[in-house]
Amino acid sequence: MTKLRVAFQGELGAFSQQAIEQFYRRTADPVPCQRFDQAFAALSSGDVDAAVLPIENTLHGSVHENYDLLLKHDLGIVAETSVRIVHNLIVRPEATFSRIRRVASHPVALNQCLDFFTKHTNIEKVVHYDTAGSVKQLMAEGTREEGAIASDLAANVYGAKIVKKSIEDDRRNFTRFFLLERVANPVRRPRSAGRKQWKTSLVFTTRNVPGSLFRTLGVFALRDLSLAKIESRPLRGKPWEYLFYVDLLAGADDPRLEKALGHLTELCDFQRVLGTYFVV
């Protein structure tokens, strides 16, 4: 059985790769891409079998860029998972914590560990392009006085050692990831057996008249369909017009879903189903 090739953005050891492991255990080969649009392009062109992309974070909000790319490509969401962003202090195998003087990571990760740096004033922050990449560089050319902040997967991938686990200030830092496939050409999916929770993600625009969102949500509420997410996004250049992102708690076998989507076409200028998928 050949392994599936699954694209993600970042270096090996990134949190996105951890999401791939949550979807596939060890049965997929992660394919790193520098940019989100390269991961989408690799999947659209058939270079890879699937792609795993972040869609929102509990501290930093929705990744609008990936919603835009979902609308641009003909791909479907087939599963979602959430990864807790745990930042670990990682050093070379021969190093000890007491000797560490400089710690490198992406500025966003460094900023999520400020309590650690406030407590350890003898340790200097060093910026790096990427969290996992900072571990890669540490192992390639670092010293025993240097550390990096990244996932435990990154420590594993590059053969480094975790000396302090979970040094992030806020433990409520989760990123939600979508697993995408080509709509026309489904491949072997993660097993959905026993998965109880299904969702359907939609994007739509309403007509710019008072109460239009209220009427649109009536399409779901009047059928007792529950929402798991709603978010408006202004359309640039069109003041007071919006895209809406909605996640419904409904699977493809729910007869209310097709009815609701039909009803929605009566009220919306544009609508698109991004996928019906299960939660891993």
Added chain:
Amino acid sequence: MTKLRVAFQGELGAFSQQAIEQFYRRTADPVPCQRFDQAFAALSSGDVDAAVLPIENTLHGSVHENYDLLLKHDLGIVAETSVRIVHNLIVRPEATFSRIRRVASHPVALNQCLDFFTKHTNIEKVVHYDTAGSVKQLMAEGTREEGAIASDLAANVYGAKIVKKSIEDDRRNFTRFFLLERVANPVRRPRSAGRKQWKTSLVFTTRNVPGSLFRTLGVFALRDLSLAKIESRPLRGKPWEYLFYVDLLAGADDPRLEKALGHLTELCDFQRVLGTYFVV
């Protein structure tokens, strides 16, 4: 007339300082803070007269951290403005573009200028903690072969020179900022004369029963109050319970607003008005 002291997160020359200029022209002294929570604390304690904080970005979504801090502190939103994120290539005054070999900035800014780096393969990307800070460092200890990517304000503040304007890949990159003041102790505000657009921002949680959001939005729709934003945010540890962020197109003198807020208390477990404010 003593100048107002206005806190913001970042170094002098940050996009947040540009928002301060949009609010106050040159009549305020910007006070840099390292962290968002420090800007909130400086305002709460009376160290500064106001604070300007980013609340959402068109590419990166809502800054949930600042929504959390708004709920934690007793401050009010008194105005909003939007800043277009324009990235410029900035060099030392004696430098010329053809000699530049290394360009420093925050990784997020570098990643928003990838087309530029793809076109100029002889220029290396260098990561820095902060966009404006990369200009500060360039002027303090840089060479004629080095550049930085930041706002035109940063070039101005540090006496550097812009050699390429607007090198960002996506021109639809805007950040929305709130101007905050202490609720109990209002100070001299930016002039609102002639401002036509007022907004009111709310946070609320609904009871976890089917159709509860629909009924809640009825509070506004049945009074013809328009929404300028809606966003759900999962409450961690409480599956399927949400905070909702809603912006209404209504000012304090709108009689429907008080009625709607009263009606909302019948349907919500928790609600809070973050402020009624005008758009600059």
